[in-house]
Amino acid sequence: MALAIVHSRALSGMHAPEVAVEVHLANGLPSFTVVGLPDTEVKESRERVRAAIQVAGFEFPARRITVNLAPADLPKESGRFDLPIAVGILAASGQVSAARLAEHEFAGELALSGELRPVRGALAMAWHACRAGRAFVLPSANAAEAARVAQARVLPAASLTSVCAHLNGLSPLVAQPATPVEVQDDYPDLLDVKGQAGARHALEVAAAGAHHLLMVGPPGTGKSMLAARLPGILPAMSEAEALEAASLHALSESGGRLPWRHRPYRAPHHSASAVALVGGGSEPKPGEISLAHHGVLFLDELPEFDRKVLEVLREPLESGVIHISRAARQASFPARFQLLAAMNPCPCGFLGHPSGRCRCSPEQLRRYRGRISGPLLDRIDLIVEVPSLAPADLRQGEPGEASALVRRRVEAARERQLARQGKPNALLSGRELEELDLADEDALATLSRASERLGLSARSFHRVWRVALTIADLAAADRLGRAQVLQAVQLRRALVEG
Incomplete structure (x- = not known):
């Protein structure tokens, strides 16, 4: 036959849209043309395919070869189309049977020797091929991932x-x-943390309701240590969450391989650019917020980040997705991460320290805290002070609860939320909070008075409400009472006053 159609996949953000590789052989002067919006890597496949076919012992047709990658308006990149193009040429020339092409999808880069080299996005392509009901042929190096x-x-x-x-x-x-599903539970343990009862409790509340948390304290008080232990008390990942997280890491050249059902924990340096944080590039790739999808994004030394970089977090913190638009490409990546941030109380770091070492002026303090905008702070649910510990407490203080014990309470609270509304409390809208009707009149009156006194925005008002609901869930309370509201307001009040 002079025409063969081979199924393959492109990559567009998290998606792997189907691509029909149409190969046509016609009479005329020998030529090899690839059309359908291919980039340079795809155009270069002509030479790789020609050499691979000949080295494999097949005859390369001395005819006019036209390869169309459909749909034509979808950009095609990377060497993953080498294998389907080669198979299409061999099928169109009758050297390979075309009877079973419709049952398969193909992806793989060809070496000049005919060997198959690995490609990016195997997990996403395998998932979509499975949904299409086709077998997926790919390089051996990608098999375990797919x-x-x-x-x-x-x-x-x-x-x-x-x-x-x-x-x-x-x-x-x-x-x-x-x-094989080998869930790795090798997170750092809260058992290593001595003291800091307030910070540990805030960490538990944040984990139970998927709330964002800011920790403030002098250097060396354990903020980073506490942050690294948040993934270990989060509920176990579902199969769908694990597939999404692993697919995002597979799409990133720097993301590395994520252990299966292991909560991502990303901690970019404060010198990171906006593109590194949210993703981008001429060929859009996921950034740190997407690599932290279903996990934790830890921003240490929060005021040291460029303010313009921090401002790009505002939209994904609300929507859970980031839209990247470039002149030639647009892509969307999920970014439902849990923000955990840490900062010093002042530029020198020792404001309120028992030693009295702080010499920062009020103007220095104002400029330092002003590096974090009000709209960004408005999107953070909890704040906790992480004070300095006396040497005696470090030597003789008893360790707190282990992560396994805390995780059991967190999972029980999260199960209550999923059974009640199908999602964590942090994702509830204002209307959904009202429709749940779980708060006593005294609790709502307390919340309203506190909001007026502190001048909370509508967003902050609902965030306090959600945090109070999480505190009630941790206590297995059926109704939201005044005590939970007061505790949530206190945490939010510290944020407003800070």
Whole structure:
């Protein structure tokens, strides 16, 4: 046959849209043209495909070859189309059977020797191929990653020759077994933290309701230590959450491989740019906030970040998604992360320290705290002071509860929320809070008086309400009472006064 159609996948943000690789052979002077909005890497596939076909022992057709990557308006990038283009040429020229092409999807970069090299986005492509009901043929190096999709039929191949033998029925490829689920629970333990009862409790409330938290304290009081232990008390990830998080890390060149069902923990340096934080580039890639999806984003030394960099967090903190627009490409990445931030109380760090070492002027203090805008602070639910501990407390103080014990309470509170409203308290809208009707009249009156006295915005008013509801869930209370509201207001009051 002079025409062959091979199924493959492109990458567009978190999605892997289907691409039909149409190969047509016609009479005329020998040529090799690739159309359908290919980038430079895809155009260069002509030389890789030609060499791989010849080295594999097949005949490269001396005809006019046209390869169309449809849909034409979808940009195509990377070498993942090498394998489907080669298979299409061999099928169109009759050297490979085309009878089973419709049952498969193909992706893989070809070496000049015909060997298959790994590609990015195997997990996302395997998931979409599974939903389309097709087997997925890809390089052996990507097989374990793609096999995390339990229902997918993943066929790893080492070379173009083995793929052709499979299609011709000579030597079928063996399906990769589903990757064993090995949940790694190697998070740092809260047992290592001595003292800091207030900060530990705020951490527990934040974990139970998926609230954002800011810790303020002098250097060396354990803020970073506490932050690193938040993922260990969060509820276990669901299968869908694990797939989303792993797919995002697979899309990033710097994200690395995320252990299965392991909560992401990202802690970028304060010199990070806005693009590094939210993602971007000419070919949009996920940034730190997307790599922290379903996990924790820790920003240490919060005022040291460039203010313009911090301001880009405002939209994803509310929506849980980041939209990246460039002249030629647009992409959207999920960014439902939990923000955990830390800062010193003043430029020198020793305001309120028992030693009295702070010499910062009121103007210095105002400028320092002014680096964090009001709208960003308005999106943070909790603040806690992390004071200095006396040496005697460090030596003789008893360790607190282990993370496993705290996690059990957090999971119980989160289960109450999911059973009641299907999502954590932090994601409830104002209307949903009112429709739940879980607050006593005394509690709502207390909340209203506190809001008027502190001058809280409508956003802050509802955030205090959500935090109070989480405190009630931790106590397994059926109704929201005045005591929970007062505790939540106190935490929010510290934020307003700070």
